[in-house]
Amino acid sequence: LERIVADVGAAVVVCEAATREKVVAAVPDGAVVVAGDATPASGGEGGFAPMVAPDLAAVIYTSGSTGEPKGVTLTHGNMSFVADSIIESIDMEPSDRILCVLPLYFGYGLYQMLTCVRLGATLVLESGFGAGGRIVQLLEEREITGFAAVPTIYQLLLSLPGIGEHELPHLRCLTNAGAGLPTPVVRAVRSAFPDARLYLMYGQTECQRVCRLDPEEVDEHPDSVGTAIPGTEAWVEDEDGEVAAPGVVGELMVRGPHVMQGYWGNEAATDRKLRPGRWPWERVLATGDLFRADERGYLYFVGRRDDIIKSRGQKVAPREVEDVLHAFPGVRDAAVVGVPDDLLGEAVHAHVSAEPGVELEAKALKRHCAGSLESHMVPKRIVIHAELPRIGSGKIDRRTLAGWSPRG
Incomplete structure (x- = not known):
């Protein structure tokens, strides 16, 4: 926290009341800490200036699971586009009730909130995902229609005795992102929740979402993450910078309005990640992840280049x-x-x-x-x-x- 707050130059830090002391100790002098339900002091008269699509909306830090966290800069245009594309790609509806147990600082968790706000759907928040029984209770009692999880959560649920015996008539959509869901776990999830559509997805903080596999294809291609989300392109590039032939492993490249503007205060890392695009003003994202594609264009994650x-x-x-x-x-x-x-x-x-x-x-x-x-x-x-x-x-x-x- 101390490194991130210093890196981004935060003027105000909002936190839970329980973590106030820890946050105060981490932030630099001059930064304002707003804890719990407290209201920050007014910054003056006149309110906020209107925002337009190219304005900076957020700096979201990468997870740091394989390296130092980097601040990903996203505009209002970036984030609005991603939210709308996710809504379209998984057929969200205003009547949906989405259960989110993921942290909101995690892009996958954050977009559960943003898509619900964008669509007018209901978001049910639960702090943490350590108790599988509590998740099942919420699925039943709150008549949840959509649930987003990472492999850890699915494995937690599958370890519960009789998980496939619960009647969940309202649950129609499950999504997985953040890490690949192993094929045996895919099959177990399909067996435990046979009436829910399972979307296998892949994304990066640098563009939030890249692709998703249509639920009708999951049983046939459980190790694939499908094709690019609506309004974007994704392809595998070989060592010569050309589109790789089917079955050939190369780096996944991404093009579209969801691609980040760059890394906050890190021009060198930005230049490595963003490459010249089709047009002089455009840059495409070099994900650093190795993929292969089949004859139908379905994408398969192989591994991170650095791993x-x-x-x-x-x-x-x-x-x-x-x-x-x-x-x-x-x-x-x-x-x-x-x-x-x-x-x-x-x-x-x-x-x-x-x-x-x-x-x-x-x-x-x-x-x-x-x-x-x-x-x-x-x-x-x-x-x-x-x-x-x-x-x-x-x-x-x-x-x-x-x-x-x-x-x-």
């Missing part, structure tokens, strides 16, 4: 190893990271946690991997945890795992 492991002179995409681990009975979470190794260059290390009541053995997991993966992709070490570390948005904290040791 690719180079072991024995060959590249290993963590997602491929994680998918194999998730297919082992009883595995709840899996994260694969590269660790410096004098002989291999980088060693493949896997971190897993088990479903409640299940005991996993590292040797059995390694044999399972050896039966499904090429030898250079088989983890050199598999560590079993009670729980994998996470950041506030629910994503697995890969930076912590990369530096993990038996001594902590």
Whole structure:
């Protein structure tokens, strides 16, 4: 918090009353802290100047799960477009009642609120997602029609006894973003909530939402995130800067009114992320994520470019190893990271946690991997945890795992 407040030069910080002391200690002298229901002092007469689409609306910081958080600058035009495109792409209606258990500083959570405000739908807020039973209670009692979650939340719900026996006649839409939903979990969610349409989506803070898979295609393509959201373009670019052929892995590029203006106060990082576009005034987003596309144009996430492991002179995409681990009975979470190794260059290390009541053995997991993966992709070490570390948005904290040791 202290780094972000200093980076953006915040004049006012709004927080919950319970966190006031912590916030006051973090903000620089001169910044005003507004806690709880307090009202900030008036800034003078005249009110606010009218805003137009190119005006700055928000600086949203990246999660920091793989690197230092960066401030993503978004205009009113950026954010209005994304909200409208999401509404269209998942068929939201004014009568919807959306349950949000995600933090509102997380882009995925924030847009639950913005789409509801934009459409006039009802937003039901619940602080935190640690209690799966509480989520089910709200789904039933508040007649929720739409629910947004990350893989951690879906796995939490699936661990509840009899989750598929609840009658949820109003629930018609489920979405997943923030991290890819493993194929076994996709199938389990479809089984537990058969009457709800499941949207598999992908996005980045730098443009909020990139693509989504139509629910009718989920059973056939459970490992895909579909095609670009309405009004935008997304394609895979090969090493020569051309559109990659089907099946060829390359960097995902994104074009549209949702692409950020740049990183706050970080021109070098902006220049690496935004590339010249089709028109002289346009820039497209180089996501830094590796994808492939099939013959129909459906997109498949392979891994983050920065996460690719180079072991024995060959590249290993963590997602491929994680998918194999998730297919082992009883595995709840899996994260694969590269660790410096004098002989291999980088060693493949896997971190897993088990479903409640299940005991996993590292040797059995390694044999399972050896039966499904090429030898250079088989983890050199598999560590079993009670729980994998996470950041506030629910994503697995890969930076912590990369530096993990038996001594902590």
